[in-house]
Amino acid sequence: MGIWKSEASDCILEKALAGQRISPAEALNLYSSADFLKVMAAAREIRNRKLDPVVVTYTVFRIINYTNICNVNCSFCSYHTSLGSPSGKVLTVEEIVTKMRDAIAIGADQMFLQGGVNPGIPFDYYLSVLHTVKNVFGRHIHIRAFSPSELMEMERLTGMSLRSILRELKSAGLDSVPGAGAEILSDRMRAILSPRKCSVADWVRVMETCHQEQLPGSANIVFGSEETPHEIIDHLRTVRELQDRTGGFLAFIPWIFQRQTDQFKIRSIPAHEYLKMLGICRIFFDNIPHIEASILVLGRGTGSMALHAGADDISSVVIEENVLKSHGLDTEEKARAFISESGFTPARRDLLYRTVC
Template sequence: SRITPEEALELFDIDLLTLGKMAHQVRKRIHPEDRVTFCIDRNINYTNICISRCAFCAFWRDKGHPEAYLLPKEELFKKIEETLELGGTSILIQGGLNPELDITYFEDLLSAIKARYPIHIHGLSPPEIWHIARNSGLTLEETIKRLMAAGLGSIPGGGAEILSPRVRQQLSPNKVSTEEWLEVMETAHRVGLRTTATMMFGHIEEPRDIVEHLGRIRDLQDKTGGFTAFISWTFQPPNTELAHLEKATAADYLKVLAISRIFLDNVPNIQASWVTQGAKIAQIALYFGANDFGSTMIEENVVAAAGATFRMSKEEIIRCIKDAGFQPAQRDTLYRVLREF
């Protein structure tokens, strides 16, 4: 029978290894094979100019700041060519909420990429899509349909942080609300786009906020079935306005990961976050509910701006998965297996 939010809250008090065992059983039920998937892609941030100014973010800059940028198309194309040379199948394209960019900028950008390269575009998180719609005087559905027509292939779950109004009011009051984030995702699912769901924890939230977040993801997935995966990671305090906060531990990460796998019975894939946890904890995560090792992240700037600098090549990911006792397989953005190793 399905675990309730009240029962999920009780899991926070369970011994970590017992919790891991429970999550691994759920993982084996959903993925009976011993396969762990990963993908080869690149995270391209087209701008760091952002009006949100979130307290947890070290990446944003105001317009006019000496470090503010809007990536020239030629540079973006060069990054895509490097990605394809490394066997990449997709790009993750995200950026700040730049007040000068409306739908025409993104239509031009996406269609220019698709005209030149055989690559999947996983891009534009819910805050960006909400921002584009508002900047362009369009509905969410009109915006998403136009982005799809221009070449958008799927949407990342960024900007969720914690889907609890209480927490968002303190962390990111200038960004989309819980309801608005969910509305973007529901609209995307309705018009046929698959998306991921994410959660960033280890800052000012409490266990009840995490359970509320998971509940909102599960409820929407019941309704639409459009989430391909759930990815959680820990807040990285350095260089942010919340630098005084203590960093979440590996045990905190594994606990929340395991609870996520147990609770989100309708989301097929759970990703391990080697980007914030490093290779060793990511390997342990494969026994705490995760069945996916994420991406090679040929380039990553947002988490790196906050001081996390883990890097892994395709070969290192394959070795990590094998050393942990699993069969590595490369997948695409929509979790279709391309090859096994």
């Protein structure tokens, strides 16, 4: 049985190397049975055919957590607090501008606005933040903001259609949307981890509408809880099918859960499983150009290996991150040194993956 599985996995990798799309069932076979070193090698070969083999990109942006008030209560999140809590906060527009000014002074050219899902914030606040940041710093400062859950809260609060909301946000300065809040696109797992978060169908609806409104973004998966291998691959299928329809995902990023609370089951993902998963993402997503390794959560050892398993980007130099603990590279110099030490040439990019230097 073991030999048969190994031979089947080899055939699937040969199929992918021949330029053919692999099916979800074949991806599941790779995840369950393949030798991770063979998956890494195939993924790297496929990456090298699509992109400059020696270049690994990075970007520099500031995450601004504009509110810690959130009514979603994900079991894995220790960051949020409830509306009315004394520790709850919403940054003023002026505070956001000050944070962005500090970030620009040390090299950032992008801002990632990340909330809680705060029912107490009026829609005008978001428009005012976007307008003001663009007016103060210029149109070239890229603003990525608002997960599907945040956008759905705006729908609920305003009664406006999602399309109208996106058009107003875009007109005020929104450039792209994050892949945040996907975690595992399985309604069974979402009921376990975050029952008040958007359903799979809503996540797809919101991202598809964003793409139709020319708001590109990335997609991710966060694994390492109670999900099954089938649910992991089904997540990839959902994203690939959406991408076939829209082409709006510029990158895919596999993340692993971090221990923030003891309210959910977490399993430790060994490096070889992560690297196999990353390689499968590169092989499976024949329609997404970039695969990122998030050094933020992986650490440098596995992160360096990931660049040899199909990843072409180290995610980003993140100047502020309240939601996750950072193992990351907090200056541009460290990011460039990390990429060089991993055997590649560093190149800075913008949030649309255009090389800027």
